[in-house]
Amino acid sequence: MTLFSILLTSIFCSAVALAQQTPQSLADAELPSLLPIYKDIHSHPELSGHEERTATLVAKELRATGCQVTEHLGKYQDSKFKPHGVVGVMKNGDGPTVLVRTDMDALPVHEETGLPYASTVTTNNDEGKEVPVMHACGHDAHMSMFIGVARSLAKLKDQWHGTILFVAQPAEETGNGARA
Numbered sequence: 774m775t776l777f778s779i780l781l782t783s784i785f786c787s788a789v790a791l792a793q794q795t796p797q798s799l800a801d802a803e804l805p806s807l808l809p810i811y812k813d814i815h816s817h818p819e820l821s822g823h824e825e826r827t828a829t830l831v832a833k834e835l836r837a838t839g840c841q842v843t844e845h846l847g848k849y850q851d852s853k854f855k856p857h858g859v860v861g862v863m864k865n866g867d868g869p870t871v872l873v874r875t876d877m878d879a880l881p882v883h884e885e886t887g888l889p890y891a892s893t894v895t896t897n898n899d900e901g902k903e904v905p906v907m908h909a910c911g912h913d914a915h916m917s918m919f920i921g922v923a924r925s926l927a928k929l930k931d932q933w934h935g936t937i938l939f940v941a942q943p944a945e946e947t948g949n950g951a952r953a
């Protein structure tokens with residue numbers, strides 16, 4: 774290999790390395806593994822204050838990115854709700870602290886999309902009435918993007934310094950999860 778071709782190769786490789794780290798290419802890289810997570814969350818919706826399975830999934834995914842994870846965070850005034858808040862801390866040296874949040878609860882809505890991963894879930898609501906449940910507000914997408922952001926920032930640790938707080942909030946639809 775000539776010096777020129779070595780130089781050319783190294784320039785090309787740096788260009789490829791840079792090109793691999795545009796927001797679009799980072800998103801493209803995560804999409805195939807995030808879609809099954811999205812569909813899993815979508816087909817297993819949980820009502821506000823009952824996000825047990827969802828919170829466990831989010832905590833597991835945050836842990837896999839190297840975050841220090843705390844589960845069951847929060848306290849409701851009404852003790853019939855168990856706290857399902859999740860916080861992941863991604864530390865990467867000195868620097869600013871940035872909060873990234875998602876919400877986790879679904880709605881008492883009947884899904885009529887006909888999608889293969891459509892929700893068929895029904896549950897008893899807090900009044901004891903059987904209701905259908907669906908992620909009709911996009912929290913399934915929020916969580917998938919949230920996990921994608923955590924994975925991407927973990928991969929880019931040589932390009933930023935500081936602390937990221939990944940907060941997964943329960944009971945957004947009813948308004949009491951943030952306070953809890």
Ligand SMILES: [Zn+2]
Pocket residue numbers: 876910911912945946
């Ligand atoms: Zn919502």
